[in-house]
Amino acid sequence: MxxxxxxxxxxxxxxxxxxxxxxxxxMPGTAMSPVPPEKTAACWEELKQEERVGPSVMYLHVPFCANHCLFCGFYINKWQGDVSRAYADALIKELYLEVDSPSVGTAPINAVYFGGGTPTALEAHDLARIIKEIRRLYPLAPDCEITVEGRIYHFDEEKITACLEAGANRFSIGVQSFDDKTRRRMGRKVSGSRAIEFFNQLSDMNQAAVICDLMLGLPYQTQAVWQNDLDTVSSLNLDGVDLYALSLFPGTPLDLAIKKGACESAATMQEQAEMYGQGWEQLRTWGWHQLSSSHWAKTTRERNLYNRLIKTGAHTLAFGSGAGGMLNGQSYALERNLQNYYDLLAHNQKPLARLLTPDPxxxxxxxxxxxxxxxxxxxxxxxxxxxxxxxxxxxxxxxxxxxxxxxxxxxxxxxxxxxxxxxxxxxxxxxxxxxxxxxxxxxxxxxxxxxxx
Ligand SMILES: C[S@@+](CC[C@H](N)C(=O)[O-])C[C@H]1O[C@@H](n2cnc3c(N)ncnc32)[C@H](O)[C@@H]1O
Ligand code: SF4
Structure with a gap:
C-alpha cells in the first residue's frame, strides 16, 4: 500500500x-448516484415493501431556530411563533403516511431523536402530540430512547413537562459555553447563569437523561473560559456531556464575521487539540465514562443510543423538512424547502427530495x-x-x-x-x-x- x-x-x-x-x-452517508427523479416515487414504494431487519431509529427534524447562531451550519428557517401547529400537523401526517408499510411495521425501533434546528421551539401541546402519536403508531422497543434536542431559550417548564408526560426520556441541550461573552458574541440568547439554573431544574425532576453539548475552539473561549466550562459541567448533576470541536463551515455567519474582522479568530487546530485533550483528561479524572470520541456518560441513564446506532449503519426512518434517512442500504433526504415539503404532503406524498441507489x-x-x-x-x-x-x-x-x-x-x-x-x-x-x-x-x-x- x-x-x-x-x-x-x-x-x-x-x-x-x-x-x-x-x-x-x-461526511455521513455515501457518494451514491441519485435514483432518477421520475423513478423516485416508485422506487420508494418498493423500498417500503421490504422488511426492515436489525437496529433501527427514527429521526424527526424540526428546521426552525429563533436566530442563526454564528457558528452553526444547521440553520434553515427563522422560527415564527405561529408555525408550531402547522408543522406538527405535517409531521403527524407524515407519520401516518408510512405506518402501514412492512419497512415500518416489521421490527422494533430502538431510538427516536427529535433534532434540528430547535425541536424545543415547538409548543408544549405540539411536542406532546407528536411524541404520543409516535408511541401509539410505531413499534418502539420497550427500552426505546426518546430524545428531544434543543436549547434553553424558550424551553420552559410547561414544555419540559409535556415532553416527559408524553414519553421523552432524554434531553440533549446545546449550551456550547457557559461564558456570557462567548455566548453573546455567538448569538446565544440566555446567560450562563440561567443555563446553570435550567440544568439544575431539569436534573432535579429526575425523570430523564440530561445531556449538555459543549463546543471547543470558539472565538473568545480562552483557556480560562474552557476550564470554567469543564468545571461547570462537572459541578452539575448531568447524565452526559458531548464535546464538539468547532468546524468552521464556509459561509456561516462566523466564517464571514472572522473574514470581515468583526469577530476574533477561532482557535487553531493545535489549540483545539489541546482543549480536547484537557477535556478528555479531566472527564476521565472525574470518573466519567467515555462512550465515543465526543460523548461521555456520568450515569447509566445516558446510553447515547441514537448517536451510536446511526454511526453504525442502523436503518433511519426520517421525517420532517430537511431530514435525512437510510432504509435497507438506501439513503434519502426530505425536502429542505418548507413550502415544497408542505405541498408534497398535501398530495399525500412522502416529501422526498432525493433517493440514492444502494451502496454495495x-x-x-x-x-x-x-x-x-x-x-x-x-x-x-x-x-x-x-x-x-x-x-x-x-x-x-x-x-x-x-x-x-x-x-x-x-x-x-x-x-x-x-x-x-x-x-x-x-x-x-x-x-x-x-x-x-x-x-x-x-x-x-x-x-x-x-x-x-
Ligand atoms: C444540530 S445542533 C442543535 C442544537 C440546538 N439547536 C442548540 O441551539 O443548541 C447540535 C449541536 O451541534 C453542535 N454544533 C453546531 N454547530 C457546530 C459547528 N460548527 N461545529 C461543531 N459543532 C457544532 C453544537 O454543540 C450543537 O449543540
Ligand atoms: S445552534 Fe441550534 S439554535 Fe443555533 S442555529 Fe444551530 S440549530 Fe439553530
Whole structure:
C-alpha cells in the first residue's frame, strides 16, 4: 500500500496536536448516484415493501431556530411563533403516511431523536402530540430512547413537562459555553447563569437523561473560559456531556464575521487539540465514562443510543423538512424547502427530495464507522463485513503501523483509539474508508492484468 500523505501521521512531537496538519471531516452517508427523479416515487414504494431487519431509529427534524447562531451550519428557517401547529400537523401526517408499510411495521425501533434546528421551539401541546402519536403508531422497543434536542431559550417548564408526560426520556441541550461573552458574541440568547439554573431544574425532576453539548475552539473561549466550562459541567448533576470541536463551515455567519474582522479568530487546530485533550483528561479524572470520541456518560441513564446506532449503519426512518434517512442500504433526504415539503404532503406524498441507489460497500463502511465510533478497531468484525476484508486488513497494515508509531492507536491485537486518536477520529475514518476504495481499485487492476496475460 502507498500511504497517502493526507493519512500518514507525523512521528514528530505530540500526536494530539501534530499527527495531521488538518482534520478531514467525515461526511455521513455515501457518494451514491441519485435514483432518477421520475423513478423516485416508485422506487420508494418498493423500498417500503421490504422488511426492515436489525437496529433501527427514527429521526424527526424540526428546521426552525429563533436566530442563526454564528457558528452553526444547521440553520434553515427563522422560527415564527405561529408555525408550531402547522408543522406538527405535517409531521403527524407524515407519520401516518408510512405506518402501514412492512419497512415500518416489521421490527422494533430502538431510538427516536427529535433534532434540528430547535425541536424545543415547538409548543408544549405540539411536542406532546407528536411524541404520543409516535408511541401509539410505531413499534418502539420497550427500552426505546426518546430524545428531544434543543436549547434553553424558550424551553420552559410547561414544555419540559409535556415532553416527559408524553414519553421523552432524554434531553440533549446545546449550551456550547457557559461564558456570557462567548455566548453573546455567538448569538446565544440566555446567560450562563440561567443555563446553570435550567440544568439544575431539569436534573432535579429526575425523570430523564440530561445531556449538555459543549463546543471547543470558539472565538473568545480562552483557556480560562474552557476550564470554567469543564468545571461547570462537572459541578452539575448531568447524565452526559458531548464535546464538539468547532468546524468552521464556509459561509456561516462566523466564517464571514472572522473574514470581515468583526469577530476574533477561532482557535487553531493545535489549540483545539489541546482543549480536547484537557477535556478528555479531566472527564476521565472525574470518573466519567467515555462512550465515543465526543460523548461521555456520568450515569447509566445516558446510553447515547441514537448517536451510536446511526454511526453504525442502523436503518433511519426520517421525517420532517430537511431530514435525512437510510432504509435497507438506501439513503434519502426530505425536502429542505418548507413550502415544497408542505405541498408534497398535501398530495399525500412522502416529501422526498432525493433517493440514492444502494451502496454495495455499505456493510464494510458501516463496520469501519462502528469501529471508529466505538474507539475499538475490532478486526474480527471488520473481517466479516466483505468477502475481501481480510486482504484489505493486510493491505492497510503499513498505515496501521504508522498510526501505532504515531500514538494514535494502541498496540493491542484489536487496537483502541488513544486520546490523540479520538481527537483525529474523523481523519482516521476517512482514511480507512478511502483505503478500502484504493484497495478495491488495486484488486481490479491486478485482475485486469491477469486477464490480459
Ligand atoms: C444540530 S445542533 C442543535 C442544537 C440546538 N439547536 C442548540 O441551539 O443548541 C447540535 C449541536 O451541534 C453542535 N454544533 C453546531 N454547530 C457546530 C459547528 N460548527 N461545529 C461543531 N459543532 C457544532 C453544537 O454543540 C450543537 O449543540
Ligand atoms: S445552534 Fe441550534 S439554535 Fe443555533 S442555529 Fe444551530 S440549530 Fe439553530
Amino acid at each position: 502507498v500511504l497517502s500523505q493526507d493519512f500518514k501521521a507525523s512521528l514528530e512531537g505530540n500526536p494530539l496536536t501534530n499527527a495531521f496538519k488538518k482534520r478531514i471531516s467525515h 460497500l455499505a456493510k464494510v463502511f458501516n463496520s469501519l464507522s462502528a469501529a471508529v465510533e466505538n474507539m475499538h478497531l475490532d478486526f474480527d468484525l471488520i473481517g466479516k463485513s466483505h468477502p475481501l476484508a481480510s486482504d484489505y486488513l493486510r493491505f492497510i497494515q503499513p498505515m496501521l503501523e504508522n498510526w501505532v508509531q504515531a500514538g494514535l492507536i494502541t498496540t493491542d491485537k484489536h487496537p483502541r483509539l488513544t486520546k490523540a486518536g479520538c481527537f483525529w477520529h474523523s481523519t482516521l475514518l476517512v482514511a480507512l474508508k478511502s483505503s478500502f476504495k484504493s484497495f478495491l481499485a488495486e484488486q481490479e487492476t491486478l485482475l485486469n492484468l491477469n486477464c490480459a496475460n
